[in-house]
Amino acid sequence: MSAARPQGWQRLLLALGLQVGVATLWLSLLAQTSWALQSPLAVWLLAHGLVTAGLSHWWTREVWWSVFHVVVPWLVVLALQWQLPLYIYPLLAALLLLVFSPVLRDRVPFFLSSDQVGQALLDWMDHQASRRFIDLGCATGGLLVRLAKARPQLEFVGVETAFGPWLVAWLRAWRQPNLRVLRQNLWQTDLGPYDVVYCFLSPDPMARLADQFAAQAKPGACLVSNSFQVPGRVADQTLKISDWRDSVLWVYRAPLLKPPGLHQP
Numbered sequence: 644m645s646a647a648r649p650q651g652w653q654r655l656l657l658a659l660g661l662q663v664g665v666a667t668l669w670l671s672l673l674a675q676t677s678w679a680l681q682s683p684l685a686v687w688l689l690a691h692g693l694v695t696a697g698l699s700h701w702w703t704r705e706v707w708w709s710v711f712h713v714v715v716p717w718l719v720v721l722a723l724q725w726q727l728p729l730y731i732y733p734l735l736a737a738l739l740l741l742v743f744s745p746v747l748r749d750r751v752p753f754f755l756s757s758d759q760v761g762q763a764l765l766d767w768m769d770h771q772a773s774r775r776f777i778d779l780g781c782a783t784g785g786l787l788v789r790l791a792k793a794r795p796q797l798e799f800v801g802v803e804t805a806f807g808p809w810l811v812a813w814l815r816a817w818r819q820p821n822l823r824v825l826r827q828n829l830w831q832t833d834l835g836p837y838d839v840v841y842c843f844l845s846p847d848p849m850a851r852l853a854d855q856f857a858a859q860a861k862p863g864a865c866l867v868s869n870s871f872q873v874p875g876r877v878a879d880q881t882l883k884i885s886d887w888r889d890s891v892l893w894v895y896r897a898p899l900l901k902p903p904g905l906h907q908p
């Protein structure tokens with residue numbers, strides 16, 4: 644089943660298809676039956692949400708899309724009641740895409756490392772011979788700005804593909820001489836020059852990223868992954884962080900160790 648699950652933009656199309664398809668079903672029921680008109684609107688919204696969320700869960704197994712389907716009919720009715728101007732809808736869609744497009748492409752959501760993670764990275768780097776640090780998917784650059792201010796003698800780079808977060812990070816880096824923010828895909832980024840490669844992504848890209856790190860990183864460089872482990876590899880160090888989500892930093896040093904009994908590609 645998992646091989647057939649929709650990927651990337653297919654998930655957005657599926658969500659739109661489900662919303663429009665199931666709404667069309669209800670409308671044809673309304674047109675053909677007399678009892679349908681007697682049910683309160685709330686019942687229809689609930690039924691629509693549950694049916695679309697159920698179908699979405701069956702197809703994608705992704706909780707967030709199910710939540711989307713339950714919530715969206717209520718939002719549509721609210722928007723209709725408020726009689727928002729028509730341009731609001733494409734504007735909202737464009738804003739969401741500016742921030743969340745990587746979620747669709749790489750299955751990497753938008754959330755930020757905590758301040759405690761930033762402090763732990765600073766403490767950890769003080770015991771490493773690290774000079775160059777890169778954040779793969781730096782979002783709005785909060786972590787990088789904090790690190791770059793605290794360690795002006797080190798060099799920091801962030802790459803980000805989503806336009807909105809990249810623009811914010813780029814503006815924040817403007818006055819920080821030891822920080823550069825590039826609008827660049829992490830898969831097109833050469834990891835060779837860096838001593839610390841930091842990421843906070845999702846489980847999905849970790850195996851591919853580990854291969855990229857293994858191929859490009861110089862000996863002794865570290866891949867530090869917030870929360871998500873590299874499948875099939877043993878972390879050289881684990882840093883447990885006392886923040887609201889009990890983050891864990893998994894540290895892998897190049898060359899990557901292979902776990903006993905597993906073949907490395």
Ligand SMILES: C[S@@+](CC[C@H](N)C(=O)[O-])C[C@H]1O[C@@H](n2cnc3c(N)ncnc32)[C@H](O)[C@@H]1O
Nearest residue numbers: 745751754755756780781782803804828829843
């Ligand atoms: C969970 S956020 C982490 C933000 C930041 N690194 C931090 O720790 O606070 C992941 C970020 O990675 C970005 N991203 C996802 N795929 C990417 C890719 N292929 N190349 C560059 N950035 C990507 C997303 O847009 C998102 O801003």
